[in-house]
């Protein structure tokens with residue numbers, strides 16, 4: 001990337017105040033980081049969570065991605081009830097949302113199901129779970145550098161407007177989504193398919209919907225019916241509108257008369273793919289994302305019955321980022337592992353979610369019918385580097401495989417697995433790469449995971 005340098009490493013502890021010397025440091029408070037921090041602290045480890053925003057949730061909340069995908073199998077049986085195959089931390093979090101009326105019942109999404117959550121309740125559940133577990137949360141704080149001893153991570157430098165400080169940790173869990181810790185050490189990472197990554201989306205919510213009228217027209221499937229696609233194409237062809245994505249998804253939320261809309265598709269104004277890790281592209285995505293939200297809201301007002309009086313309530317705090325850096329792990333989840341539904345003895349998370357690839361004018365969906373695959377533990381371990389493990393969407397995965405494995409249910413469970421491994425490594429004084437995956441799986445099963 002032109003104009004930016006990511007590597008920022010100290011080879012010994014720099015002359016800065018040490019805020020804490022702890023067991024487990026979790027960087028990033030998205031689904032993976034929340035799970036990792038809660039599990040590590042619950043297992044008795046002194047744990048810090050560092051998050052650059054003032055709340056947890058990452059792409060699920062700041063990006064308003066808004067649903068927990070990846071819990072249920074897909075099927076061709078149109079009468080089938082949802083069959084859940086992912087539990088563990090994912091189910092624990094879902095149940096905590098249920099208790100606060102913060103999540104819907106399963107909603108149809110093509111051949112499978114998802115649930116839509118309330119982003120405010122999501123933040124509150126995360127706050128309460130983390131504080132109850134004894135996690136030290138630092139919001140509005142970012143990791144800006146790593147402290148190394150050869151290949152071993154010793155800690156990080158954090159920064160806020162209070163200044164800079166150091167946290168030393170026995171194990172670091174990089175749950176930043178962007179592999180922000182791994183990349184700062186200069187370890188190998190890559191972007192998608194030879195630099196080609198999925199496009200970002202600006203989510204938005206509309207209120208003031210006549211739900212009966214809307215559902216009578218749109219139907220219960222959250223993926224739009226062909227008539228909506230045809231109307232988008234008609235608006236473009238006959239009215240000169242510019243709606244770049246023709247297949248859109250709309251989710252009724254937990255609030256009355258409100259819908260969450262996944263419709264925009266953001267490319268650079270010169271047609272280039274946007275890599276939102278670059279602030280130039282990120283800024284363009286934000287500006288044009290907000291404009292596109294207004295264009296799709298106008299489309300809903302004029303073409304979708306029940307939405308005539310609807311108005312935009314909010315957009316994501318930031319444009320939703322599906323993909324940036326992936327680590328080069330000791331194992332890589334391959335596209336073939338996904339389409340062949342490969343099961344593994346070293347699997348730490350089931351995934352029934354389709355390959356949901358966002359590029360071009362229609363997202364591509366490749367369904368895994370009545371089946372799932374396992375994500376192997378080694379996808380969380382960088383090829384080089386000790387005392388470090390990643391969790392969440394920066395796992396080592398091929399481009400299309402990541403388009404399946406990156407969703408929220410899986411990120412929760414990957415965080416769960418990373419924390420169990422971190423605790424085991426500390427307790428046994430072994431390297432993460434040398435741990436017995438059977439023990440990690442057994443602990444996860446005791447914690448409620450289905451493996």
Ligand SMILES: Cc1cc2nc3c(=O)[nH]c(=O)nc-3n(C[C@H](O)[C@H](O)[C@H](O)COP(=O)(O)OP(=O)(O)OC[C@H]3O[C@@H](n4cnc5c(N)ncnc54)[C@H](O)[C@@H]3O)c2cc1C
Pocket residue numbers: 027028029030031032033050051052053056057058059060063065066067068069070141142143144175176177178180200201202319320321322323391392393394406407408409411
């Ligand atoms: C447009 C879009 C639509 C999606 N739709 C769905 C959907 O419908 N259902 C679903 O289940 N999933 C969906 N996803 C996927 C899902 O939301 C994300 O993949 C998931 O949130 C990733 O979780 P994560 O914890 O790995 O990372 P993230 O959610 O990206 O969280 C990483 C966190 O780390 C923080 N961070 C980063 N760098 C630093 C740093 N240096 N210092 C401190 N903090 C840092 C960030 O602020 C962020 O909070 C969607 C994603 C997008 C973008």
